Amino acid sequence: MLITCPYCGPRDVSEFAYQGDGNRTRPDPASTDSEAWNAYVYDRLNPAGIHNEIWQHAGGCRVHLAVVRDTLTHEISSVRFAREHGTPTHSRRNHGAKA
């Protein structure tokens, strides 16, 4: 699998470190909503299909990337700088929301 780093170009996945689910939204630091904090810390999506992920180019420029990857085919449809990530492009979960 290749990940195209915006700075370094296409590189083997072995140069990257998976940093986790890119769908999490950190609650307001002043929030005392324990359910929202619990969801932020422990809940993760594990879809069979398109997933927003955070990767770090640990063996290169060390930048953090927001990657949209199909977990079934490993096809990568989008790579952006994580600092520009903002709102995920797919399957955002509403942490702390009551069902």
Ligand SMILES: [Zn+2]
């Ligand atoms: Zn890089």
